[in-house]
Amino acid sequence: MHTHIIASGYASDVVVGCALVTFYGKIGDLNNAKEAFDQVLSPNVVVWTALITAYSGNGRIKEAFECYSQMQGKDIAPNEVTFVSLMDVCARQAALQMGIHLHTLILLFGLDLSLGISNVLIHFYGECGHIEECWKIFRGVKVKDIISWNGMITACVCNGQSLQAMKIFLGICESGLRPTKATFMSVFDACTALAMLSEAYNLHLHVLDSGIELDGQVGNALISLYGSCNSLADAQAMFLKMSKSNLVGWNALLGAYVKHERGESALALYYQMIAEGLLPNNFTMISVFSACACHRRLVSEGKHLHACWFAGGRDHDDVAVCNSLLSMYGKSDNAWEVHKCFSYMPLHNTISYNVLMSACTNHYEIKALQHFNDMLSECLIPDVGSFLPVIKACANQGVLTEVSHLHVRVLTQRAYRHNNVLKNALIYAYSRCNTLEIAQNIFDDLVEQCVVAWNSLMAACINKSLSFTFFDQMLHKAVLPNEVTYLTLITSSASQAMITLASQVHARIICSPFFNFVVGTALVYMHGCCGQLESAFITFKAMQMQNLVLWNAILTVCAHHGKGKETLQCLEQMQLEGLSPDEVSFIACLSACGHDGRVVEAFKMLSAIESNYGLQLIDDYYSCIIDALGRAGQLECAEFLLKTMVSQILPAPGMTILSFCEHHRDLERGHRIYNWILDFELITQRKLLEEKNCPTVLCFDDDTSKMPAFLKKCPWVAMTRSSPF
Missing domain, CATH: 1.25.40 (Serine Threonine Protein Phosphatase 5, Tetratricopeptide repeat)
Structure with a gap:
């Protein structure tokens, strides 16, 4: 068509040329748009504006402003559409200074009273975070159209004024204007931020009354809205009304499940989606990996899905997907996988590094x-x-x-x-x-010296008694303590040197409104650390209901005091009350067996964990068994068990055997274990270098200056290294 126009000689015509520039701009063909512009003999402001709009509509801010400068060089005055196009690109790029400059020019040209200009200025200042300027312009518009109202709602939502956005929506209804789909999409965001279920119902009714089609976009937004308002039942009901071929709807419900930490439900929905024949996209996988991060037990499933996703030809170039993976591994305390996944990413953003650094703190x-x-x-x-x-x-x-x-x-x-x-x-x-x-x-x-600041001051005191001094000062200044305050005081009191203060803390908490499961569990641990096993049991029994976390606390305290018999009795009683033990429960019991010399019971429990309880065997269980064998002097069995570990994340079990080798003066075995630890670290470092040079762990070599302090103290450090197992 363009070729025929050129051949006919109409390409130089202003009207035809403008139409061609506009056409090519809309389909993103900027080269042909510029060529069509160049063929116009005397382009006027409309043609120049068409080219500027083509550039701005395709995110080419530099070319748009270069075109504007060239137009000024031709002494062609911009019109309203020119400024609307330029302000729109400034809004999308949040180019505040350039936008302010254009606003000044708009005032000079006397175009500030134009409704189109006012609307784009509201949009621009909202995107740049200048909400007061938005209100000033909005109030100055005498006759507002629906775009003006929509722009102000969006500006309020973007700047944390969701309640104001809801009030503006009421203003639309009172003005007699008919809300559009864009209106509802913006006000849904406002209601989502406020998490007001009653308002969500009202908005849903407004949508139905307005006659707007309940299409995929609106329906998906309602699913997300109900999920944010803590009504999964409404989100599910809305989902059932939607077309099952709508992937966005599946993603919206997945997101709602994740928000409520319903990891199992999210995964079940994901597998149902796959069974329906829908292929997941990046947004799906972000929700799926986030679902696996909800519970530690789901991380293994997340790791499997991770492998399947990237085995399908995808790479790690989507930063958002990879960040969800980093978060999943980070929440499961798996620093190795966090570093490995991070090393695969060709690009990182601030969130990527934030998760990586958070993983390092553990x-x-x-x-x-x-x-x-x-x-x-x-x-x-x-x-x-x-x-x-x-x-x-x-x-x-x-x-x-x-x-x-x-x-x-x-x-x-x-x-x-x-x-x-x-x-x-x-x-x-x-x-x-x-x-x-x-x-x-x-x-x-x-x-404002709020309770959070006082808690920070108390939490970090090396001199623990000073925490109580700050606590008294806080009360003197009429700042009310919260749950974290008492947890901080409990932590400060958790040692045998602080028994008196521990009793005072307990007395204060009993009289406070914060004596709940979390604080009660912390008190059990505190009494255990203070050597007050009887007080720990009294606190445990004082709780109205005992949940798994509380039982684990008393199991851990018993194990810490070497009470193997009492620990196993507590485990039995816990199961009689209908609670199933988890990893923490078994680690405490195996540790207690080790301290009490119950090696046979420990091995029986290890066998039952997998066969009777369906739990995976983890290295922490083996570490407890190795500790038990070491205490019993059975170092040969301990060394054999070390070689059969389920996985190799840290050489902690090897360090445990090493300490027993020193205790029993078994230098030959100690030498072997020591070499194993060193070679483990070297192999680990080499693997990371192969995996895109990820710097995860420290490398230990023959230079003893790099050795951990505990190794330097061992008598076999000076011995010549031999091959590992």
Whole structure:
């Protein structure tokens, strides 16, 4: 067609040329759009604007403004449509300064009273976070159309004013205007943020009354809305009304299940979707991997789905999918898989690094700071989620210099300079580094010294009795304690040196409204750490109901005190009350058997775990058995069992045998175990280098300066290395 137009000589015509530029712009063919523009002999403002719109509509902000500059060079004055196109691209790119410059030009040209200009300005300032400017422009529009109202609702939602957005929607209804699908999509977002089920019902009725078709987009939004309003029943009912061929609807219900941590239900829905013949997309897998992160027992299923997903020809180039995987492995405390998955990703964003650093705080705190610096080297801007894990890691390592550097970096980022969450983290960090003066200064600088800040100050005190001093000061300033306050005091009292304070804490809690399962469980642990086994049992029995977590607490306390018989009796009683033991229960019981020399009972329990309870055997069980064998002096059996471990994540069981080898002076076996540990670390490091050079664990070699402290103390360190098992 274009060829025929050129041949006929009409390509130079303004009207025809403008139509061609517009056509090519809409289909994204910018080269032909520019060629059609160049063929117009004397392009006017309409043709120039058509080209600017083509560029802006395809996200080519640089070319759009270059075109605008060329138009100005031709002394062609822009019109309303020109500015609408340019402001729209500024809104999508959040180009605040350029948008303000254009707004000034709009005022100079006297176009600010145009409804189209006002609407795009509301959209622009809303996207740039200047909500007050949105309100100013909105109130200045004398005759508002539905686009004006929709723009203001969207601006409020984007800037955290969801309640105002709901009020604007009521204004639309009162004005006599008919809401559009875009209106409802925006107000659904507002209601989602507020999680108001009654308003969700009202909006659903408004949709039905408005005559808008309940298509996939609206239906899926309603599924997500009901899920956010804690009504899974309504979300499921809405899903059943939708077409089963609509993948977005499946994804919406999956997301609702994940939000409510219904991991099993989400996976069941996923498999049902596959059975219906639908292929999952990236959004599906984000929900599926997030579902597997809901419960530790689902992570193995998530790992299987991970392998299947990428075996189907996908790679790790979708950052959002990979971030959900990182989060899944991170929540299961599997730092190895987090690092491995991270190493496969060709691109990372701030969230990727945040999950990676959070994983490090449990096992490899020394690596968290390195990853933070790596993030900065990739020109990624840290957010609150970036600072928190690295500040915690440096605090727990007691690295005052690095805490100070991080403090300076927080201060240099204006957005976080007065962030109370980060200030509380810094209070904790400086307290852990025994620099209470700086911690106190940050605390005093807080505009509102809320209970969270007091909790941070108390939690990090190296001198545990000082926590109680701060607690008294907090009460004196009329700040009411919360559950975390009492949990902090319980932690501070959990040692035999603090028995008196522990009794005082218990007395305070009994008189508070916070004596619940969580606090009661912590009290059981506290009395156990203080050597008060009888008090632990009294607290346990004082609870109205005993759940699995509470039973695990009393099992762990009994095991800690070497009470094998009592631990096994508690396990039996727990099962009589209808509770099934989990991994924590069995680890406590196996540990108790080890302390009490009950090797036979330990092996019987290990056999029953898989056959009677259907649980997978994990390395922690074997570690307990190895500990029991070591205490019984059966090092040969312990060494044999070490070779049959289910998986190899950390060489902790080897370290356990090593300590018993030293105790029993079994130097030959100790030498073998020592070599195994060293070679394990070297092999681990080599694997990570092969997997895109992922820096996960420290590499130990013959240089004893790199050895862990416990190895240096062993008498066989100076011996010549031999081959491992």
